Amino acid sequence: MNDKNSTEPTQPQPPKNNVKGAWNQVCGWMQENLFWTVAYVIALLTTVLVGRELFEGDHSATFREWVLFFLATILFFGAVRFVQIFTSCIREDTQKPGQEGESKEHEILKAKELQKIELQKRSWLIFSYSFMLFALFAALLPFVFDVEQRSAAELSKRPIAVFVGCVDYSTDDEAHSREELRCQLVDSAQSPAPGTQAPKPITSLTQQTSETTPKPGEAKTSDTTDTTKTEYAVITNTTKTMPTDTGIKTEVTREITFHRYSKNGMWIINIGGMVNRCNTDIYCVRGGLSVPLYFVILALFGGAISLTRRIPEYQKQAYPKYIQIDEKRPKLQPNQLREYLVFQIVQFISAPFIAVVAYYLVVPESTVVSVTLGFAAGFASETILLMIRAVMDKLNPSTTRSTQFGSISGYIEHNGQPVKDANIRVIGQQGLEAKSDDSGAFVINSVPPGEHVLEIKHTTGTQSKDVRVNSGQATSCHIKL
Known part of the structure; x- marks a missing residue:
């Protein structure tokens, strides 16, 4: 007779096909x-x-x-x-606090x-x-990477290029020149000033390439010389053709003699400029937009550090049991959390573009100002964008019509009953707040026109609501907690 309470060895279950279920x-x-x-x-x-x-x-x-x-x-x-x-x-997150008598299924x-x-x-x-x-x-x-210097012909074909060079400002661009990018051009035939040493002569550069064409047969040895004079140098191309056992060998020797060259250079990013070689290792640029490479790298550093600082803060403020201590760090609703995270990501992506615009608008006069501005372009792009906005406002024609403010009025209820003493404020607008009366009504005056977010706080819960205020008009809304 088998005992019901006796334990019997369980048979091993066949393994489930997890791969098929996942597929x-x-x-x-x-x-x-x-x-x-x-x-x-x-x-x-x-x-x-x-x-x-x-x-x-x-x-x-x-x-x-x-x-x-x-x-x-x-x-x-x-x-x-x-x-x-x-x-x-x-x-x-529209859930209300639990009430007595609620069913277990509802919970x-x-x-x-x-x-x-x-x-x-x-x-x-x-x-x-x-x-x-x-x-x-x-x-x-x-x-991490070693960037190879390209030839002037290759750089001229690229609308955006990174290289070691300087900017050769013409006389018309003196007011917009940047001293750290300016070429210090020297005439190689120029005698040094009294009491100074002559600059180190960098006058020639020789490049040689060879190519063998597999065409066996009789061929004569020939030399061809082509000379081109540019603003900075004289370029002499010598082409030598000779027969070999495997074909015709062609050697091209390029000799560049600089009669006007630059003593300085730095890594720059050029957008749309014309590039010419003005040294053995340095290129001179005219036209386009030229920005120091370190300036853009600092903007990326600023954006990356802003991400490491802001994202953990937003995670803490979005925690369900987060307790708000002050108004500067409120509890974030899902829509606010998404907005802030997207802003931080887009801020890093747009940091290099903002840095280029800021470099030409502000015109940093020293290295300290340049480093601060480059870092701020990524770390706090709001400040730089406000600066750009101020410049754009000056370009707009002035208008004599004053801005007319609007108002927000509404009614707050909970479970069909009016909510008294609920705190309502316009996020991002200091002083624009109100409290609901016995009938649940409220009014907020002097609200600037545009898109706004209302934050409603009460013992029954917290909620946010998007509203649009038109100039000189009253906006009404019905809020259910």
Whole structure:
């Protein structure tokens, strides 16, 4: 007779086919999200094409090529992922505190809804932290690779080029010149001033290339000389052709004799300028926009440090049990958290472009000002953008019409009953706040026209609401806590 309480050895269960289940989930997701599936496929094909261009040829892949391929993969797939998670519908935290008599099923539904909200926040934060690490790595890239100097002909074909050079300002550009970029041009035939030493002569540069054409047969030896005079040097090209056992060998010797050259140079980024060689290692640029390379690198440093500082703060302020201490660090709702994270990411991406504009608007007079301005372009781009906005406002024609403010009025209720003593304020506008009366009504006057966010706080809960105020008009809204 078998005892019911006796323990019998359990038979081992066959392992579940986790691979098949995961594949079914992937296929189901692809069917439900056809648009994003196509976007990821396009990113994959683009990455393959980039890899084909980098690894083309019989040579083995270098460390630089692998790093560039890795960055291209992150760039294409990261761009799709960024748009996907930050354009998804926001799940608002609209749950009310629990009341007595609520069913257990209702509590379970609320818990699941809160879990979905936290998962959405988590996806934003994971991407932001990943982008933060990528930003730190990208800011260090200029110190990892050795940049090869290109010829003047190659640099002139590129609308954007990075090289060691200086800017040869003409007489018309004296007012807009930057001393740190100015070429210190010297005439090689010029005698030194009394009491000074002559500059180190850098007068010639010789380049030689050879090529063998597989055309056996009789050929005569010939020499051809071609001389070209530029503003900075005299270029002599000598072409020598001779027969060999394997074909016709052609040797080209280029000799550059500088009669006017520059004594100084630095790494610069040139946009749209004309590049000419004015030294053995330095290029002179005319026209376009020229910015020191260190200025743009400092902007990337500033943006990366801003990410490392801001993202952990936003994560703490978005925590469900976060206790607000002051108004400068309020508890963030999901829509506010998304807005702040996107701003930080876009600020880093736009830092180099803001730095270029700021360098020409501010015209830094010293290295200290230049370093501070470059770092601020990435760390606190709001300040630089306000500076640019002030310049743009001066370009706009003045108008005599004064701006008319509007007002916001509304009614607040909770479970069908008016809410008394609720605090309402306009985020980002100091002094624009009100408190609801016994009937739940409130009015906020002197509100500037535009898009605003209302923050409503009460013991029954906290909520935010987007409102649009038109010039000289009253805006009404109905808020349910």
